[in-house]
Amino acid sequence: MLADQPRAPAHAETMGHPFAPIPYTVRSVVLETPDTTTLVVEPHGDQRIPSSRPGQFVMLYAFGVGEVPIGVAGGNAEGQLIHTVRSAGKVTQALTHLTPGDTVGIRGPYGHGWPVANARGGDVVVVAGGLGMPPLREVVYELFRHRDSFGRVEIVYGARTPKDLVYYNEIQSWRRRDDVRLQVTVDAAGREWYGDVGVVTTRIPDCRFDPPKTTAFVCGPEIMMKLTAQALVERGVKPESTWISMERNMKCAIGLCGHCQFGPSFVCRDGPVFCYRDLAPLLAVREV
Amino acid sequence: MGEVRVGGQYVLDRARFPEFLSALSACGYDVVGPTVRDSAIVYDRIEKLDDLPVGWTDRQDGGKYRLERRSDEALFGYNVGPFSWKRFLFPPRERLWTAEKVEGSFVVRPEPTGGPRLAFLGVRACELAALDMTDKVFQGGPVADPGYRARRARILKVAVQCGQAGGTCFCVSMGTGPGVRSGADLVLTEILSPGPHRFLLEVGTPLGAEVVARLAPPLSSAAKDEEGLARGIVERTAGSMGRRMDTGGIRDLLRTNLEHPRWEIVAARCLSCTNCTMVCPTCFCSSQEEVPSLDAQAVERWRRWDSCYNLAFTELHGTSVRKSGLSRYRQWMTHKLGTWHDQFGTSGCVGCGRCITWCPVGIDLTEEVAAIRASPGTITTKGGSR
Ligand SMILES: Cc1cc2nc3c(=O)[nH]c(=O)nc-3n(C[C@H](O)[C@H](O)[C@H](O)COP(=O)(O)OP(=O)(O)OC[C@H]3O[C@@H](n4cnc5c(N)ncnc54)[C@H](O)[C@@H]3O)c2cc1C
Ligand code: SF4
Numbered sequence: 001m002l003a004d005q006p007r008a009p010a011h012a013e014t015m016g017h018p019f020a021p022i023p024y025t026v027r028s029v030v031l032e033t034p035d036t037t038t039l040v041v042e043p044h045g046d047q048r049i050p051s052s053r054p055g056q057f058v059m060l061y062a063f064g065v066g067e068v069p070i071g072v073a074g075g076n077a078e079g080q081l082i083h084t085v086r087s088a089g090k091v092t093q094a095l096t097h098l099t100p101g102d103t104v105g106i107r108g109p110y111g112h113g114w115p116v117a118n119a120r121g122g123d124v125v126v127v128a129g130g131l132g133m134p135p136l137r138e139v140v141y142e143l144f145r146h147r148d149s150f151g152r153v154e155i156v157y158g159a160r161t162p163k164d165l166v167y168y169n170e171i172q173s174w175r176r177r178d179d180v181r182l183q184v185t186v187d188a189a190g191r192e193w194y195g196d197v198g199v200v201t202t203r204i205p206d207c208r209f210d211p212p213k214t215t216a217f218v219c220g221p222e223i224m225m226k227l228t229a230q231a232l233v234e235r236g237v238k239p240e241s242t243w244i245s246m247e248r249n250m251k252c253a254i255g256l257c258g259h260c261q262f263g264p265s266f267v268c269r270d271g272p273v274f275c276y277r278d279l280a281p282l283l284a285v286r287e288v
Numbered sequence: 289m290g291e292v293r294v295g296g297q298y299v300l301d302r303a304r305f306p307e308f309l310s311a312l313s314a315c316g317y318d319v320v321g322p323t324v325r326d327s328a329i330v331y332d333r334i335e336k337l338d339d340l341p342v343g344w345t346d347r348q349d350g351g352k353y354r355l356e357r358r359s360d361e362a363l364f365g366y367n368v369g370p371f372s373w374k375r376f377l378f379p380p381r382e383r384l385w386t387a388e389k390v391e392g393s394f395v396v397r398p399e400p401t402g403g404p405r406l407a408f409l410g411v412r413a414c415e416l417a418a419l420d421m422t423d424k425v426f427q428g429g430p431v432a433d434p435g436y437r438a439r440r441a442r443i444l445k446v447a448v449q450c451g452q453a454g455g456t457c458f459c460v461s462m463g464t465g466p467g468v469r470s471g472a473d474l475v476l477t478e479i480l481s482p483g484p485h486r487f488l489l490e491v492g493t494p495l496g497a498e499v500v501a502r503l504a505p506p507l508s509s510a511a512k513d514e515e516g517l518a519r520g521i522v523e524r525t526a527g528s529m530g531r532r533m534d535t536g537g538i539r540d541l542l543r544t545n546l547e548h549p550r551w552e553i554v555a556a557r558c559l560s561c562t563n564c565t566m567v568c569p570t571c572f573c574s575s576q577e578e579v580p581s582l583d584a585q586a587v588e589r590w591r592r593w594d595s596c597y598n599l600a601f602t603e604l605h606g607t608s609v610r611k612s613g614l615s616r617y618r619q620w621m622t623h624k625l626g627t628w629h630d631q632f633g634t635s636g637c638v639g640c641g642r643c644i645t646w647c648p649v650g651i652d653l654t655e656e657v658a659a660i661r662a663s664p665g666t667i668t669t670k671g672g673s674r
């Protein structure tokens with residue numbers, strides 16, 4: 001093990017401080033939609049965050065502006081990370097305007113991700129709404145990597161309009177596989193769109209899976225996740241096999257600032273991925 | 289110097305209290321304790337006996353706090369004020385780190401966590417329980433807060449068993465006081481009569497013993513009847529609580545009454561002023577803000593107290609999750625008394641009564657719990673979709 005031990009980091013004084021971001025360099029930038037950008041970043045020095053699991057998130061920091069929670073959409077063994085960010089305010093605007101060579105800060109990874117291994121031996125349905133796709137991207141590749149361990153794989157992806165679909169080309173390549181079924185739908189579209197039109201929940205009845213043996217991973221706006229989970233449960237998918245990823249305001253990501261509380265849970269620490277069975281009663285109450 | 293035992297009980301004459309303060313300094317502590325400022329008893333640096341609220345007491349009720357003179361020269365003849373000890377461990381505003389740009393990147397320097405060793409003088413039983421709770425929050429989970437942990441490791445706790453209960457106190461209901469059970473380095477009980485004004489001093493830890501050992505001539509051991517007097521004082525205090533709360537099954541009571549009509553009634557009075565969360569010794573919520581230098585080459589990251597009563601607290605997608613005052617009052621109360629149990633294995637309320645006293649409209653959580661308990665419902669959705 002000794003040979004593998006990491007060298008002393010360049011900024012040793014930041015090690016172990018839970019709030020200190022680690023510098024990363026922006027390697028490449030892809031404009032996904034008019035307001036959404038995918039960043040590939042890599043460690044600037046010797047320090048890097050530990051590797052993450054699908055569904056975990058990091059705090060992404062724009063120097064002088066602030067930091068926000070952002071899901072991990074991918075990564076590699078060299079410590080590169082992929083983040084897809086929609087410009088929604090001060091910090092995300094700064095992040096979506098970065099160019100290659102710029103520096104960001106990262107701390108994490110945080111929280112519990114998708115329990116992909118639990119789905120082995122059964123069918124899997126992945127349902128993404130809008131920017132719910134990035135946190136599920138690695139789930140899809142995990143399924144592809146261990147394709148034989150799973151039964152049928154269904155992917156449902158919905159966005160408001162065709163322009164709001166992210167990873168467009170990549171998703172086309174998923175469509176070419178014969179071992180997954182992909183449904184892409186938009187809420188509204190013009191005549192240039194040949195695909196399905198309708199909110200994601202309308203695609204659930206068409207999904208092919210054996211409900212009692214199916215695991216569902218659902219990510220998107222809260223109302224979409226709630227309705228999708230209800231539709232899945234109506235079809236016979238078990239609430240305990242249905243997983244959703246909650247979004248809340250977060251300042252610390254480590255259970256210290258209190259912002260992300262959802263009933264008894266700290267979303268940052270106990271989530272963001274939760275079992276629908278545990279959350280259903282609270283999701284039914286407004287403004288928790 | 290006679291040996292001072294942990295568990296030993298001694299008598300400290302009121303006349304020798306200045307020596308006790310000197311012994312604390314001699315052991316390397318800066319003393320913080322109660323003092324009168326702006327018509328209230330707050331916690332601040334104590335350098336001499338006269339800095340303490342000698343001969344003062346406080347009168348408290350829902351939305352009311354007033355200082356009054358006592359007919360004696362008691363040093364601790366009052367209850368808790370608007371400050372709590374948490375501000376010395378988790379300051380209202382704190383720099384977490386600074387960073388500056390260096391060619392093509394930045395370097396982060398965490399704030400040094402050095403600082404003075406503090407002796408907290410006059411910690412009440414409920415406040416000891418509150419310190420246990422903030423310990424759990426800030427250093428009991430998977431990631432400890434570095435600043436809190438460093439400061440916490442340097443404090444000495446000199447507790448005082450309350451000789452009277454305040455108008456909004458209900459520590460007996462919460463099982464936290466008024467007697468001190470554990471967690472203090474030294475425990476004082478002020479005995480005003482019969483006999484001379486004096487203190488029973490119990491040694492809780494070796495650190496506490498070190499302080500007592502500094503006193504020369506040594507303190508005399510307490511006789512049996514002194515212990516009895518102290519016990520009597522605590523019992524009398526326990527019998528005169530200003531408030532009470534039935535905590536039986538409270539976690540489930542609240543969990544199953546999230547849509548109880550009582551929330552609307554209390555929300556109509558609540559101003560969302562955040563006072564209750566600021567004075568509460570266990571509320572731990574905070575925000576972080578980025579403060580860039582003018583040339584944008586350097587930044588400071590600050591943390592400051594925040595409150596679940598602030599609209600921006602739950603900001604998400606340009607709106608807030610808890611928009612209504614109702615939802616914010618409900619978050620506060622259900623967190624303190626209910627979900628805290630899920631998160632930390634205890635209640636988040638120690639029964640100190642501060643939130644009742646400092647609420648400008650006198651909202652009283654003990655009344656709110658009683659009202660819900662009087663007509664409990666079950667969880668239902670407004671839209672009736674489930
Ligand atoms: C676990 C998790 C994963 C996320 N993953 C992604 C992702 O992969 N891609 C992406 O584009 N967005 C993601 N978000 C949302 C993203 O964090 C917000 O868009 C961002 O915080 C907005 O900050 P701002 O300063 O740009 O906006 P402002 O509106 O200026 O922010 C004001 C305040 O509200 C907070 N806030 C506003 N919206 C959100 C929100 N949706 N979630 C949390 N806090 C919010 C901000 O942190 C800030 O405190 C994720 C959120 C969470 C909780
Ligand atoms: S009551 Fe509100 S401010 Fe206090 S700890 Fe709970 S969420 Fe935070």
Ligand code: SF4
Pocket residue numbers: 564567568569570624636637638639640641642643644
């Ligand atoms: S909720 Fe009120 S009574 Fe309970 S600990 Fe906080 S301030 Fe004291």
Ligand code: FES
Pocket residue numbers: 249250251252253254255256257258259260261266267268269
């Ligand atoms: S983000 Fe601070 S407690 Fe979860």
